[in-house]
Amino acid sequence: MRALSCLGLAILLMSAAVVLAAEGEPQRPSDEPPAAAPAVPAPGSPAAPAAPDIKAAPLPRFDSSGPKTAEKPRGERLDALFAELKREPSADKAGGIASSIESIWRDSGSDTVDLLMLWSAAAIAKKDNAAALDLLDQVVLLAPDYAEGWNRRATLNFTMNRYPQSIADVEQTLRREPRHYGALMGLGMILEELDQKDKALDAYSRALAVYPALKAAQDAVGRLADELGGQPI
Template sequence: MSSYLFLVLAVLVAPTLPAARAADTATTPAAASAELPTQKQRLDTLFSELKKTGDSDKAKDVADRIRTEWQDSGSASVNLLMQWAAKATETNKRSVALDLYDQAIALAPDYVEGWNQRATLHYQMGNYRKSMSDINHVLALEPRHFGALAGMAAILSAAGKDELALRAWEEFLTVYPADRKAQEQFGEIEEKLAGNRT
C-alpha cells in the first residue's frame, strides 16, 4: 500500500475528533454566529446548522458562510499572500501561486485554507500525490472540511480506488448532508461497486 493511501485510510477511519463532536452539541442560533467571540465557536455553530439543514439552498448559504470563515487567517500578511496567490492562479501563473501558497503556509502552518488552496492548485497541475498530502494536512486541522473531502474523493476515484472514494463521500455527507452533487457522486459510486460485486 502506498504511503499516501495509508494516510487516506488513517484519515477516513479515524474517530470523530472533539471539534466535530462539539459541532453536534452547539446550541447557539446560527443568526448569532457572527457575534460569537472566536472563529472556532462560529464554525462549530455553522457546522451544526449545516448538518441539520435539509434544504439544499439554505445549506449552500451556510456552506458559503463557513468558506468565508475559513478564508480569514487572522493575519493581514497571510490574507494578502492568499489574495495574490488566487490572482496568480486566475492568470495561469501557477508557479507564482504555488510559491505564494508555500509562503502563506510557512507563516501560518495551522491555517487550514492555505493547505486547502495549495492542494487544489496541485490537483489542477496534476500533482495528485502532493495534493493528497496537502488534503491530509487540511483534514488533520479541520476534519469537517467538506472541500478537502470532495478533493480526496475525486483523486481516489481517478486512481480507481472506488471503495475509498465512497468512504470519502460518506464522510462529506456526514458533515454536509444536503449537498446534491455529493449525494449523486455517492450514489453513482455505490451503484458501480454493487454492479462489480454481482
C-alpha cells in the same frame, strides 16, 4: 442742700428722657445725600473681571440598541454553523450556511497571509501556476495551522496532476479541520482518478455526513455505490 438735691433729680430725669427718646423714636433722615452705590464695570471694560471660560461638557451617548455582546470565538461559531448545516435539508439554505463557514475558513487572522492568498487566487486565475504555488508555499510556511492555505495548495496540485502532493496537502487540511467538506470532495476526486473507488466512496460519504444537502456529494455517493455493487455507505 435741698436745692442741690432737687437739681440732681432734675438732671437724672432729663437724662432718662433723652435715652427713652433715642430708643423709642425713629431716627429722622439726615439731610446729607446717601452714599452712592459702587459702580459696576461694563462687560468688556478693562476694569471688568474676565468672564469664566465655561465649556459645555458633552452629553453622554446612550445606545438604544442595548448592550453589545462580544463576538463568539471562531471555534464556537464554526460549531454552531456546522450543527445548522447538518440539520438543513434545503440545498439553497444549506448553501448560505456553507458560505458563512467558508468565510470563516478564509480568515487567517493575518493581513500578510490574507494578501498572499489573494495574490495566489489572482495567479491561479491567470493560469500562472508556478507563481501561485510559490505564494502558497509561503502561506503554509508562515501560517502552518491555517487549514485553508493547505486546502488551496491541495487544489492547485490537483489541477497540475500532482496527485501525491495534493493528497499530502488534503491530509494536512483535514488534520486541522476534519469537517472540511471541500477537502473531502477533492480527496474523493483524486482517489477516483487513481481508480481507488472504494476509498473515494468513503471520502464522499464523510463529506455528505458533514454537509447532507451537498448535491455533488449525494451524486458521487449514489454513483459509486451503484458501481461498487450497492455497498453500504
